[in-house]
Amino acid sequence: MSLLALILGVSTFAQESPRVQSPMPELPVSLPGWLSNRGADALFYKAAPYNWAINRIPAFAKDMYATSVGHAMAYEALVTGKSQELESKTFVTIDRVLKNPPSNPIDEAEISPRFVQKYGYLEKVFDWAHTLHFQTIDVLMHPGWSDTQKEAEIDRLWAFYSSEPYAISGLPTNMEYLDSFPYSGAFRKNYPKVNGLFWGYHWLQTVNYDMLFRVPTADQKPQYALIGQRYHETELYRTDRDFMPMTAEMSPRFARRFPEVTNAFDNLHMLHDNVNDILAQPNLSDSAKQSQVKIAIYRVLASTHRGEKPGEGEPKTLHDHRFPYGMPGMGMMVGSDESSMYMSGMGWMDMSECAHCSIPLPDEGPWGATVSAEGWTMTVRCMMCARDMAAETPGRAIIRAATEDENRLLVMISDEEGNWTSNIKGIVFLEEFGEHPNCSLWSRVFTSRSAFDIFVAKVPELKGAKALSLDQWSKLNYGTPDTYRKLNRPNPYHKDPPIRLRERRDE
Amino acid sequence: MNKAIATTIGIVCISIAIGSDHNNLEKDRPLRFDDAYSTAYRSFEFQAGFGVDTFDRSKPVYNLQFEIQYGFAKNRDISIGLDPYFTSESGKLVGNAIDLSYFEGVSREIGNNPAFGYRIDAGIPISGGDGAEFRVRGILTKTLVHYDKIHLNIDYLQTTSGSSGDRKSRMGAIIGYSNPIGYPTRFDRTLLAEFGIEQGMTTGSGYNSWIGIGLRNQVSSTTVFDFGVQADTSRTSGEPSSPLRISVGYSMNF
Numbered sequence: 010m011s012l013l014a015l016i017l018g019v020s021t022f023a024q025e026s027p028r029v030q031s032p033m034p035e036l037p038v039s040l041p042g043w044l045s046n047r048g049a050d051a052l053f054y055k056a057a058p059y060n061w062a063i064n065r066i067p068a069f070a071k072d073m074y075a076t077s078v079g080h081a082m083a084y085e086a087l088v089t090g091k092s093q094e095l096e097s098k099t100f101v102t103i104d105r106v107l108k109n110p111p112s113n114p115i116d117e118a119e120i121s122p123r124f125v126q127k128y129g130y131l132e133k134v135f136d137w138a139h140t141l142h143f144q145t146i147d148v149l150m151h152p153g154w155s156d157t158q159k160e161a162e163i164d165r166l167w168a169f170y171s172s173e174p175y176a177i178s179g180l181p182t183n184m185e186y187l188d189s190f191p192y193s194g195a196f197r198k199n200y201p202k203v204n205g206l207f208w209g210y211h212w213l214q215t216v217n218y219d220m221l222f223r224v225p226t227a228d229q230k231p232q233y234a235l236i237g238q239r240y241h242e243t244e245l246y247r248t249d250r251d252f253m254p255m256t257a258e259m260s261p262r263f264a265r266r267f268p269e270v271t272n273a274f275d276n277l278h279m280l281h282d283n284v285n286d287i288l289a290q291p292n293l294s295d296s297a298k299q300s301q302v303k304i305a306i307y308r309v310l311a312s313t314h315r316g317e318k319p320g321e322g323e324p325k326t327l328h329d330h331r332f333p334y335g336m337p338g339m340g341m342m343v344g345s346d347e348s349s350m351y352m353s354g355m356g357w358m359d360m361s362e363c364a365h366c367s368i369p370l371p372d373e374g375p376w377g378a379t380v381s382a383e384g385w386t387m388t389v390r391c392m393m394c395a396r397d398m399a400a401e402t403p404g405r406a407i408i409r410a411a412t413e414d415e416n417r418l419l420v421m422i423s424d425e426e427g428n429w430t431s432n433i434k435g436i437v438f439l440e441e442f443g444e445h446p447n448c449s450l451w452s453r454v455f456t457s458r459s460a461f462d463i464f465v466a467k468v469p470e471l472k473g474a475k476a477l478s479l480d481q482w483s484k485l486n487y488g489t490p491d492t493y494r495k496l497n498r499p500n501p502y503h504k505d506p507p508i509r510l511r512e513r514r515d516e
Numbered sequence: 517m518n519k520a521i522a523t524t525i526g527i528v529c530i531s532i533a534i535g536s537d538h539n540n541l542e543k544d545r546p547l548r549f550d551d552a553y554s555t556a557y558r559s560f561e562f563q564a565g566f567g568v569d570t571f572d573r574s575k576p577v578y579n580l581q582f583e584i585q586y587g588f589a590k591n592r593d594i595s596i597g598l599d600p601y602f603t604s605e606s607g608k609l610v611g612n613a614i615d616l617s618y619f620e621g622v623s624r625e626i627g628n629n630p631a632f633g634y635r636i637d638a639g640i641p642i643s644g645g646d647g648a649e650f651r652v653r654g655i656l657t658k659t660l661v662h663y664d665k666i667h668l669n670i671d672y673l674q675t676t677s678g679s680s681g682d683r684k685s686r687m688g689a690i691i692g693y694s695n696p697i698g699y700p701t702r703f704d705r706t707l708l709a710e711f712g713i714e715q716g717m718t719t720g721s722g723y724n725s726w727i728g729i730g731l732r733n734q735v736s737s738t739t740v741f742d743f744g745v746q747a748d749t750s751r752t753s754g755e756p757s758s759p760l761r762i763s764v765g766y767s768m769n770f
Contacts, residue, residue, distance in 0.1 A: 047623040048591040049631070053559035056770065061737045082700065102700050113734045115703045119539045119696065122659045126625050 028343060028501070029189040029325045034304045041312055043174045044130045044303055054140050055169050057162070059151030063143065065226065066150070067112075069217070069233045072240065073143070075110035076210040079103045080135075080281060081121035083203055087288040088124045095200045103206055107245060114143075127299065131284065134306055137175045138277040141166065142214060145270060149221035156223050156416060160266065167270055176311045177276045179269025180319055181340035183329035184252070187279045187308065188343075192293070192301070196285035201248040204285070209245035211278050212254040212384065218271075219260035219379060219386060219409065228420045228432040235405050235422060236381075244384055251353040251502035253278050257339035258352055261360070261388050262379060262409070264338030268319070271338035276309040283308075335361030335370060344501025355385055357496030365394035366445045366490040377449055378410035378419075391452035393440055393487060400427055400486055412436075413453075413460045421479075429483050437461040438482035441474045445492040538706045538732040538740050541667065541694055543635075544581060546730040546744025546763045547710045549669045549692030552633035552657040554621040555587040555769075563597075565742075565765035571756040575604040581765070583615070591621040591633075613639045630658035647677020663699055667692035671714070681719055688714030697731075704734040708744070716752030725750045728761075740767045 043050075054060060063070045086092060086099045117139075118125045118132055125132050148154075148162050170176055188194065197204040213236075220232045256271040257264035264271040283305040287298050307313055308327055319337055322329040332339055334347045339360075342350045352358050362369050363377070364387035370377065371390070378395040380387050382402040389395045392410060399406035410419040412433070420432040437458050441451045451471065455461040458476055465471045477485075541551040545563060555561055565581035583597030600611030621633040632655065639649040656668040671688040678684065690712035697705040708730040713723050730744030742765045751757035 047626060049553055049621055049624040050590045051553070051556040051587075052590070053556035053587060053769075056558070056560075064737065078700075078703075105701065109701070111703050113704055113737050116537055116539055119663070120699065120703070122625075122663060122665075126627055126659065129624050129626060 029185050031186065031189040031191075033191050034301065034308075036300055036304060037307055040303055040307055041174060041310065043133075044306070046130075049129070050133055050175075052137055052140065052173065054144050055166060057144075057147075058153065059147045059162070060144070062147040062150040062152070065152070066230045066233050068237050069230075071110035071112060072107075072210075072213060072237060073146070073217075074112070074114045075107050076214060077115040077117045077139070078106045078120065079203075079206050079210060080285075081115075081117040081124070083200075083207075083285070084124040084128075084288060085121040088127055092200075092289065092291075095203050100202050100206070103203065104245075107206065107210070108241070127295070128284075128302055131302055131306060134175045134177065134280070134310075135277070137170065137173055138177055138273065141170045141270070142274065145267075146217060146221065149218070149224075150226060150229060152226040163267055163270065167267070170273075171311060174310075174312060177273045177280070177309050178311045178314045179273045180314050180317060180330045181268070181272050181332040181337065182276050182279070182309065183322075183325055183327075183331070183341045184255075184275070184279060185341065185343045185345075186325050186327060186329060187276075188252075188282065190283075190286075192286040192290050193283070194286065196282070196289040199289060202246075205248040205250075206245055207281065207285070208250050208253050209240065209247060211281075212244045212259065213240050214278075215254050215256040215274065216259040216381075216384075216386065218256065218263035219381070220407075222260065222263040222266070223418050224409070224420055225418070225432065228418075231422060231430075231432075232407055232420065235407060239384060247384075251351070251500065252342065253282060255339055255342070257336050257360070259386055261336070261338075261386060262376065264336065265376075268332075268338035272340065275340065280305055280309050333360050344498075349496055349498075351498070351501050352385070353502075354383075355387075356500075357498050358387075359496070360388070363388070363390040363394055363448075365389045365398040366391075366448060366492045367494040368446050368448065368492055371449060376411055378408050380406060380408055382406035391448040392438060392454050392482075393442075393448060393452035393485070394490070396482070397486055397488060399423060401489070410454055412456050413464060414456050417456050419454055419456075427483070429479060431479055436479055438477040438479070439465065439471070439474055440477060440482060440485060441471060442487065445490050538704060538734040539694075539696065541692070541706075541708065541732070542767065544763070545732070545740075545765045545767055546742040547692065547708050547728045547746065548712060549667050549690040549708075549710050550619075550633070550635065550653065550655050551665070551667050551692075551694070552621055552631035552655040553624070554591050554619050554633065555585050555593040557587045557590045559585075559587045559769050561585045561767060561769040563765060563767045565763055567761065567763035569758045570760045571758050573756045578602045585617075593619045595619075612641060612643050614642050615639050625657065625659060630656040632656055647675060649676070650674045660693075664693065664695035667694065673714075678717070682717050683715060683719050683721075686715040686717070688712065706732045708732065710746075716755060718752065718754055721752035721754070723750065724748065724752055724755065726758075726761075730763075738769050741765070742767070 082099055082103050086095055144166055145163055148159050220236060221229055256274045284302055287301045317328055317330055319330050331341050333345060333350050344351050349357050349359050368390055377390045380389060380395050380398045382399055383404060389398060395408045406423045408421040412419050421429045423429050433456055435457060437455045439453045443451050461476045465474050543550045563583045567579045569577040579599060579601035581599050583595055585593050585595035587593045595617040597615040598611055600609050602609045617635055617637045619635040623632045625631040635653045637651040652672045654670045657665055659665050669690040673686045675684055690710050692710040695707050697707050710728045713725045716722055716724055726746050726748045728744055728746035732740055732742045735741050744763045746761040747759055748757045
């Protein structure tokens with residue numbers, strides 16, 4: 010423990026280890042042979058009835074199509090010697106497209122021809138992963154299938170994706186390690202506005218899965234009215250993020266069900282960040298940049314990690330596949346351990362606990378609910394925690410909650426005043442306030458009065474419990490629970506000691 | 517209809533394509549040149565087209581084009597097509613050949629080296645047709661200033677039919693140009709232009725040449741509409757000249 014920490018009595022400082030600083034990587038002994046292939050190797054998506062179901066929500070589809078533009082334009086600027094225009098002219102150009110999104114998908118290679126001349130092999134990795142992104146969305150938005158069918162198809166999609174050599178690993182990967190090279194962070198530091206756009210649409214690309222997963226197709230579009238507004242007004246222009254948005258942070262329900270897909274998206278986004286940083290290096294030659302991009306690809310390829318398993322691996326190395334407890338769909342982050350991690354904008358979190366009452370989330374059964382507000386999504390144990398957490402947050406919110414019917418997900422959207430609308434008419438709430446460790450028992454939601462009665466009749470301690478309408482339930486508020494435990498640790502992304510001191514004094 | 521016209525139509529209508537993306541340039545959709553990229557692996561593409569040839573020494577000829585392509589391997593595709601045509605002289609629809617094609621994209625554009633691909637086409641007679649036609653085409657595609665590209669197509673054509681005075685083999689070349697319209701604010705249109713030259717069909721004759729301009733417009737995620745206009749700029753004696761050739765088409769992949 011440092012003398013400074015002793016003086017301040019900050020015991021948590023003792024648990025911190027220095028951030029990983031890796032040397033400039035060297036080419037591995039053998040790179041995958043396909044990196045040298047001269048063919049374009051264009052791949053078509055899996056033929057299926059759900060393809061282009063994304064167009065069922067035109068605003069969402071257009072926003073997603075527009076995301077193809079940003080990286081391509083920035084990469085093109087970087088390889089054509091126009092890096093000095095990135096924060097001005099290029100930013101304006103990308104932003105204009107994001108504000109006026111196209112109606113059809115865009116071929117990134119066509120708007121970054123010079124980049125593709127140099128890094129065509131990288132484009133293969135990006136294209137194939139983006140195909141997985143879009144087809145997963147299409148499956149979730151397909152109106153003709155049950156949730157069970159959709160989940161089985163996403164498993165098949167993952168197998169289809171993984172069959173190609175360009176596939177990115179579905180293992181959780183240590184993000185601290187992947188972001189620890191001499192070039193790491195250069196792009197976000199030197200081009201914060203453009204990087205903000207990138208991370209902004211990575212937010213959109215990751216937040217949408219919980220908007221869609223197990224949500225009836227008719228209930229998907231209303232959520233995008235809120236999410237799309239947040240995306241355009243705030244998320245695209247944030248320059249205060251410590252790290253890129255992680256899929257499990259934005260879509261925890263989807264991430265728990267499909268950890269491999271989720272990890273592949275995060276590894277893809279990390280590859281984007283690595284490439285941004287490499288291309289933004291003024292002191293690297295073209296040849297050195299080519300080598301570093303190949304190494305960055307190698308790090309995240311599935312073939313590099315063949316035979317390795319989630320939860321295993323030497324900490325803070327390339328083969329560290331540990332994950333925070335309860336969240337197999339996310340690799341370890343800067344400063345994190347199995348029980349806690351730092352989430353930008355939210356502070357230190359334990360993803361195995363309810364974000365509102367800090368009671369451990371149940372391992373099985375209904376998962377409770379998630380609350381999405383202010384750009385974040387948190388998992389909570391019960392409806393009371395969901396409501397009260399949303400009430401603590403300014404602005405609109407979305408609650409997605411399990412009901413007694415596992416095939417009927419409750420989606421509630423609030424307005425600015427906290428008035429809720431529900432996708433299920435006649436929902437009934439149970440809220441017999443008691444001990445928080447049992448809150449998932451006495452605070453629940455049911456699709457009908459009869460379902461409420463059946464549940465209450467089975468639990469003796471709930472005898473006489475009142476059935477609450479949405480209106481009655483909305484008016485309740487128990488504030489922050491006594492059990493809530495805030496993890497008071499400094500932001501691990503801020504390495505400057507004075508910031509640590511300042512944060513500590515504020516607590 | 518005279519044989520020269522029929523032969524011309526037959527060659528023009530052997531077609532193949534890559535994916536339904538307005539940037540992916542496909543022979544006959546709407547101009548005659550190809551780019552050096554194949555259709556995507558595992559992709560099917562259906563194309564339909566309608567064209568009118570206004571020959572100066574005969575009545576117009578109307579032709580239809582139907583083709584289906586399949587990316588059977590990475591950078592390789594095959595296609596099969598029918599090109600029935602109708603002349604007001606004969607008063608009937610004629611469709612006596614089936615077109616088979618193989619395409620291979622050998623190399624993408626890497627550094628300053630252009631993309632390279634080739635295709636082999638065969639027009640096989642069916643139901644009373646006579647003589648087969650073959651073409652081998654080498655294709656180079658290279659980025660020019662920024663988004664625009666130039667496409668050089670070199671053709672070798674061989675036919676098994678024709679009279680004693682006809683060439684059995686001929687050479688041709690097309691320089692194609694493509695440039696997306698609207699970048700960086702819109703991304704759904706590509707302008708095309710070409711200049712082509714080809715040996716005349718009669719032994720000892722000179723060269724035929726033509727120019728063309730066209731547009732490919734993305735209609736939806738999977739469909740492209742195209743429109744093109746071509747005009748013969750020179751024609752060897754004995755071959756009818758077409759002052760205006762109009763084509764419209766539709767491509768869809770699945």
